[in-house]
Amino acid sequence: MSTVYVFTDFGGPETQQLLDRPAPQPGPGELAVEVRAAGVNPVDWKIRSGALGRDRELPAPMGREVSGVVTDLGEGVEGFAVGDEVLGPVADGHGGFAEHTLVRAAEAVAKPEEISFADAATIPVAAATAYDATHQIELDPGQRLLILGAGGGVGLMAAQIGSVHQFTVIGVASQSKRKIVESTGATFVPSGKGVADRVREVAPEGVDLIVDLVGGEALREVVGLVADPTRIISAADATTATELGGAALERTQEAMEKITEVIEYGLVDPHVTACYPLTEAGRAVAEVETGHATGKIVLEPTPCADPGHARSLVR
Template identity: 50%
Template sequence: MRAYVFTRYGGAENQEFQDLPTPEPGPSEVRIAVCAAGVNPVDWKIRAGWMRDDMALDLPAPLGVEAAGVVEAVGQDVDGYSVGDEVFGSTATGSGGYAEQALLSAAATARKPAGLPFTTAAVLPVAAATAYDGIGQLKLDPGTTLLINGIGGGVGVMAAQVARDRDITVVGTASEDKRALVESLGAILVPYGADTADRVRQILPDGVDAVLDLVGGDALRAVAGLSRDPGRVVSAADPVTVVEVGGSPIERDRTSTVLDAVVALVVAGKIDPHVAEVFPLDDAAAALQAVEAGHARGKVVLEIG
């Protein structure tokens, strides 16, 4: 199979196309013919070596952690999926979506509804599922308020829509040039700056009921105190700092249950993944560069086959 891989940890100079053996699904895995693959910041972070201590990979390794396609083979212990099923999910460790074939973890795979484009389904396992998990972890009731720190990114855009569906009022921090996007989500933009917390208090003098952080570091420290309950500060970006401020890291479910819930919201028209750019596999380098440089204004997808 043709795959876009990284050959060593480091920069983009370590990426290239290679012909690799078609992978065979092991226990709890399915192999798909990839139709589309999501492109995410985690892809270049894996290549850069940020996660090498927690994710042992044999190099070269295909890039991409989420994909959608048609089942070609199933592992010996996999129930519920058959050859020909249209599915989407998270790639198995060592596999990747930037390829003609990929292995998915069966537990983190779900059926793609008929009529839903593969390019839409492919971007749900990372950003949408993370957002769904984060909002669920905060256990907010209708009518409460939520600050999304970094609302303009892929997870933030999805989190704002999940919150909106639950009648939660959302305030979000992002750059001024994302105002139209943020307001289209039904959220209130607070531009990044040294006085971000003060700007939020101008809108909500008593602070907010919870904070979902997608930035980390000093940006998290600056807004954590806005939550009336320090325990209702959750971060998907900085597990160390969030504990320092009294909150907790996001707890990912990573199962088909969440994917089924998220795709149901998409089909019902309650959330839009905001697929902004679709690249062919041949342009995988450009697609990943757009995400790594932070220029993408929505989800970036590779269309394959």
């Protein structure tokens, strides 16, 4: 049997629970993976809430990105072997908040030895999102990149990618995240009412690209900072972005492999700030759902701390 964290109905966190099920068996083109770490993302609670549709079979497993060890191969799989360490998004119908899950071989990437399982688990969704968001519209060195929501896992990685490319990065986040945002080399601007005026103080000529990880009114308030609204990319609120003349984030096949290499060479740090055991998955999801989490939160099915306690991974 294998433990998996699910939601039993669409709605709030009261629908979440742990279940014991037979370990999933890989179908054609799939890898069976013993999960070593799973990234926790806003999309996890948004799926549970029903905001992204209600067509999933219930109870539905939670968690979209994992790292782990291959335990079995489905028919037709080539390029992987039992015992390989991998990372990837989970296969449809399966979850990462689990002891065992499935990953499509075509979407899996070998985990480099230089990257920990905890860091690797942030790559398929969060790091790949940051990579795509900073490459969908190309900037030249010195041009100004504004990131809304720069203190979260995606935002911190996007800021670091901007620094690698020598962009002038301006990171908007809550005051409590100032230190970690500035650690990426970005200029910190506190979020909240009047944020557009505060950005203009550090960028009087405006910005060349807005990467939005918040959406809603926060995005509306800063839209005037970019001369060309087509230079607004949103990973959080495609409706508002397109209404303002921008675009939704476009995901690419190559992003996961490329950002893995960048992390392997130490150019970007995923900033995993806390690890929870699988038995505390509810606490981990709640921390992300508040919108106040700093950096990335991960789960490790093998207890990563004393029962009931998260361990800090702040570096």
